[in-house]
Amino acid sequence: MAYVDNTMIIRRDLLSKMAELFNEGKFKEGLDRIPLEMAPRRKQDLDRCCVFKERVIIKEKLIPLLGFDLEDDRDELKTLAEYADEALERKNPINKILTVVDEACTSCVKNSYIVTNLCKGCVAHPCMMNCPKSAISWNANGQAQIDPKTCINCGICMNVCPYHSIIFMPVPCENACPVGAISKDQYGIEQIDEDKCIDCGKCITACPFGSIMENSQIVDVMKSIKDEETETIAIVAPAVIGQFKSTTDTVLGAIKQLGFCDVIEVAKGANVTTEREADELLERLEDKAPFMTTSCCPAYVSATEKHIPEIQKYVSETKSPMYYAAEIAREKHPNAKIVFIGPCIAKRREGMKDPNVDYVMTFEELSALFHGWNIEISKEEPLLLDKSILNHGRAYAASGGVAQSVLEVKPYVNIKPVIVNGLDKKKIKMLKAFGKTGKTSGNFVEVMACEGGCIAGPSSNFDPKTGSKLYEKNLAALIESLED
Numbered sequence: 044m045a046y047v048d049n050t051m052i053i054r055r056d057l058l059s060k061m062a063e064l065f066n067e068g069k070f071k072e073g074l075d076r077i078p079l080e081m082a083p084r085r086k087q088d089l090d091r092c093c094v095f096k097e098r099v100i101i102k103e104k105l106i107p108l109l110g111f112d113l114e115d116d117r118d119e120l121k122t123l124a125e126y127a128d129e130a131l132e133r134k135n136p137i138n139k140i141l142t143v144v145d146e147a148c149t150s151c152v153k154n155s156y157i158v159t160n161l162c163k164g165c166v167a168h169p170c171m172m173n174c175p176k177s178a179i180s181w182n183a184n185g186q187a188q189i190d191p192k193t194c195i196n197c198g199i200c201m202n203v204c205p206y207h208s209i210i211f212m213p214v215p216c217e218n219a220c221p222v223g224a225i226s227k228d229q230y231g232i233e234q235i236d237e238d239k240c241i242d243c244g245k246c247i248t249a250c251p252f253g254s255i256m257e258n259s260q261i262v263d264v265m266k267s268i269k270d271e272e273t274e275t276i277a278i279v280a281p282a283v284i285g286q287f288k289s290t291t292d293t294v295l296g297a298i299k300q301l302g303f304c305d306v307i308e309v310a311k312g313a314n315v316t317t318e319r320e321a322d323e324l325l326e327r328l329e330d331k332a333p334f335m336t337t338s339c340c341p342a343y344v345s346a347t348e349k350h351i352p353e354i355q356k357y358v359s360e361t362k363s364p365m366y367y368a369a370e371i372a373r374e375k376h377p378n379a380k381i382v383f384i385g386p387c388i389a390k391r392r393e394g395m396k397d398p399n400v401d402y403v404m405t406f407e408e409l410s411a412l413f414h415g416w417n418i419e420i421s422k423e424e425p426l427l428l429d430k431s432i433l434n435h436g437r438a439y440a441a442s443g444g445v446a447q448s449v450l451e452v453k454p455y456v457n458i459k460p461v462i463v464n465g466l467d468k469k470k471i472k473m474l475k476a477f478g479k480t481g482k483t484s485g486n487f488v489e490v491m492a493c494e495g496g497c498i499a500g501p502s503s504n505f506d507p508k509t510g511s512k513l514y515e516k517n518l519a520a521l522i523e524s525l526e527d
Contacts, residue, residue, distance in 0.1 A: 048251075049253075050250070050251065050252065050253025051248075051253070053081075053101075053104075053253060054104070054108075054253060054256070054407070055407060055410065055411060056081070057077070057101070057104060057105055057108055058108060058259070058261060058407065058408055058411030058415075059411040059414040059415045060077050060415070061074070061077075061105070061108060061109075061261065061262075061411070061415070062261070062265065062411050062412050062414065062415025062416060063414075063415035063416075064415075065262070065265045065269075065415070066265075066415055066416045066417075070127055070131075071124045071127045071128065071131075072124065074105065074109075074123035074124055074126075074127050075122050075123045075124055077101065077105060077123070078097075078098040078099075078101040078102050078105075079098065081097075081098075081101050082094050082097035082098045082101060096146070099146055100144065100146050100147045102123060103144045103145075103146050103147065104144055104147070104253070104256055105123055105126075106123075106126060107142045107144070107256040107257060107258045107259065108256065108257075108259045108261065109123070109126050109127060109130045109259070109262055110130050110133070110136055110137060110258055110259055110260060110261075110262055110263065111126060111129075111130070111137065111258065112137055112139045112142050112258055113142045113143070113144060113145070127262075130262040130263075131262070131266060133263075136258070136260045136263055136402065137258055138395055139237070139258055140240075140242045140257065140258060140388060140389075140391050140392055141235055141240065141242070141244075141246070141247070141255060141256070141257060141258065141388070142235075142255070142256055142257075142258055143232065143233050143234060143235060143254055143255055143256075144253075144254045144255070144256055145232045145254075147252050147253060147254035148232050148233055148252065148254040149252055149254075151214040151215070152212070152214075153191075153214065153227075155189075155191060155194065155196065155211075155212055156189055156194060156196060156198065156200060156201055156209055156210070156211055156212075157189070157209065157210055157211075157212050158170075158186065158187045158188055158189055158208060158209050159208050159209070159210060160186075160208075161206055161207070161208035162186040162187050162204075162206065162208040162209075163206055163208070164181065164184075164185035164186050164187070165205065165206070167205070168181075168187075169200075169203040169204065169205065170187050170199075170200035170203060170204055170209060171187065171200075173199050173200065173203050174199060174200055175195070175197060175199065176193050176194065176195055177193065178190045178193035178194040178195075179200060187200075187208075187209070189209075198211060214227075214233075215249040215250055215251060216233055216246040216249050216250045216255060217233070218249070219245040219246055219248075219249035220243075220245060220246055221241075221243065221245065221346070221466045221467045221468055221470070221471055221492075222239055222240070222241055222346060222349070222350050222471065223239060224236045224239035224240040224241070225240075225246055233254070233255070235255075238349070239349060239350070241342045241343075241345040241346045241349065241350075241389065241466075241492070242341070242342055242345060242388050242389040242391065242392050243342040243388070243389060243466065243492045243493070243501070244257075244342075244387075244388035244389070244500070244501030244502065245501065247388070247501050248501050257388060257391075257405070257502070259408060260391070260402045260403060260404060261404060261408045261411070261412070263402050264382055264402050264404050264408075264412075265412070267380045267382070267401075267402070268301060268302040268303065269302065273379075273380055274304045274376055274378060274379040274380070275302065275303055275304060275379060275380045275382060276303060276304060276305045276306075276307065276372050276375075276376050276379045276380070276381050276382065277298050277299075277303040277305070277306045277307070277382050277384055278306075278307045278308075278309050278312075278365070278368045278369060278372050278381060278382070278383050278384070279295065279298060279306060279307070279308055279309060279384045279385070280309045280364075280365070280383070280384060280385030280386065280387070280390075280440070280497060281308070281309060281310045281313060281364070281436065281437045281438070281439045281440040281497070282385060282386045282406070282440035282496075282497040282498045282500065282503070282514070283295070283384070283385075283406070284437060284440060284498075284513075284514050284517045284518050284521065285440060285498040285503075285505070285510040285511065285513045285514025285515075285517065285518075286386070286406045286410075286498075286503060286504045286505070286510070286513075287410075287420055287504065287513075288513065289420045289421055290425065290517065290520060290521070290524075291428070291517055291521050292425035292426050292427070292428050292521075292524075293420055293421065293423060293425045293426075294420055295308070295425075295426040295428075296423045296424050296425045296426040297413060297418050297419075297420040297423040298384070298409070298426075299426055300418055300423050300424075301412055301413075301416060301418060303382070304376070304379065305372075305375070305376060305379075306426055307368060307371060307372050307375075307429075308368070308428075308429055308432060308436075308437070309364045309365055309368040309383070309385070310364070310432045310436035310437040310439070311367075311368055311371060311429060311431070311432050311436065312363075312364035312365060312366065312367035312368030312369070312370075312371060312436075313339075313364035313367075313368075313435075313436035313437070313439045313448070314432060314433050314435070314436040315364070315367040316339060316361055316362065316363060316364045316367060316439075316445075317435055317436065317445075317448040317449060317451075317452050318452060319361040319362075320337070320338075320359050320361040320445075320449055321449045321452040321453040321456075323335065323359055323360065323361055324359070324449065324453070324456070324458070324486075324487055325453060325456055328456070328486060332357070333357075333481045333482065333483070333486065334357055334461075334477070334481075334483050334485065334486045334487065334488055335357055335358075335359055335486070335487060335488070336354065336357050336358050336359060336487075336488040336489070336490055337358075337359055337445050337446075337487075337488070337489045337490055338358050338359040338360070338361055338362070338363065339361075339363040339364060339439070339445060340363075340389070340490060340491050340492050341363065341387070341389040341390055341392060341393040342387075342389035342466065342492035342493075343466065343490040343491065343492050344358065345389065345392065346466060346471065346474075346492070347474075350471060351471065351474050351475050351478060352478075353475055353477075353478025353479050354474050354475070354477055354478030355478075356478075357477070357478065357488075363393065364436070364439060365383050365385075365390060365393065365394070365397070365400065366393075366397060366399075368383075369381055369383070369397055369399035369400045370399055372399070373399040380401045380402065381399060381400055381401050381402075382400075382401065382402045382403070382404055383400050383402070383403045383404070384403075384404050384405070384406065384409055385403070385405065385406065385497065385500070385502075386405060386406050386493075386497055386498070386499075386500025386501070386502050386503040387405075387493075387497060387500045387501070387502065388405070388500075388501055388502060389492070390403050391403045405500075405502030406500075406502055406503055406504050407502040407503070407504065408502070410504055428521070428524075428525060430525055434522055434525075435447065435448035435451045435452070436448070437518060437521065437522075438518070439497070440496055440497045440498045440514060441495070441496040441497075441498055441511065441514060442462060442464040442465075442489075442491050442494070442495055442496035443460070443462050443464075443489065443496070444496060445489045446458075446460035446462060446487055446489040447460075449487060457486075458485075458486065458487050459484070459485035459486050459487065460485055460487050460488075460489060461483050461484055461485040461487065461488045461489070462489050463488060463489065463490040463491070464491065464494055464495070464496075465491065465492065465493060465494030465495070466490070466491075466492040474490070494507065495507040495510070495511060498510040498511055498514045499511070
């Protein structure tokens, strides 16, 4: 889930500074000054040991935002201006999604249970008496202590302590990853296993040091927009409705004002997905299939391919709303560069596989463009909304929205939805069980990797609760305006 913290503010500040420099024509010469400006020599409120480490980390974070992976053998003397030159010259973005900034990674200790100073050294000794491995003993101060070499991290001691004096200290990124794709190397630095990673982005929002970054395509998008010989088209995810404190038509108008030649709502593609998915579900049920799952969340689809092969045969073959919206955009603008804009990191991977999608940009990056290019959303002319889009297409962004859309299209079919709201380790096991047994409590399983749905994506502008309220409010206003 996305939430507001200082690492997020820093990342957004870096993106905004990049956008501002690009817009002012000072991109190459200005980048190398960003670390100096953000960490001046006499800065007192340092988050790390010294100003020089602060600067190194800022530089290291800018490299993936410029669209490059941080490799161990990189030239540390290479300037940001040199990276900018390469970014401006490249034809295609790299195919890696996430990178770990090793200088920012603090080498968190291994997941463990710790006895705090709240321990009263009680006579009952429930922690020691119930430990299955005899890993708990008493120290000279009469308090419990845990032997990390013997402890198996079962958590029994924490659960039985009457004073709640034993706590679990996780490695945040490892704890958040639903598929075990991130772990430490021999130096204690976290590494992402590409063969396991589903690009859900949970590790990004979980890391308290902001050490996991996206390999952004924002430079490629800005370059395309500013190229007068290139027609650049934006296709915008339905989750945009919950991303800005302005009406949807005004936000879409602001996107067009950035320099996009056309702005198409992905909700139009969602209408196609709904129709085809509803037909496919009906066909499968008639063929006595026990259930079908959705296929519009790329992180979930990736999870089925890498970790839940048991359920793959039940996954819908219908394409995602982005796929159909990109087809519509390509038919309308055959020679254009098409940019998907949404809250999802996994869409970058899907975009790389889609011949009709050239770049993927997040709402976080879109906000940086608005800020860096001096676009005030409220002052922009609203874009005329496409009245051919049925309301259920715009409802895809929230958990349960896909199932509700299918119900609207096929109200006469006995559809029994099962909503899997967010992926974690337990949900992965549950889906494995669905696949193995062929049994669920319903016949249409909607799965979204982010709890709350796309409006709670890792690159959203608001926390899930705020985004959900804003989404419901703006969606209701949008529907009312279209009915007038």
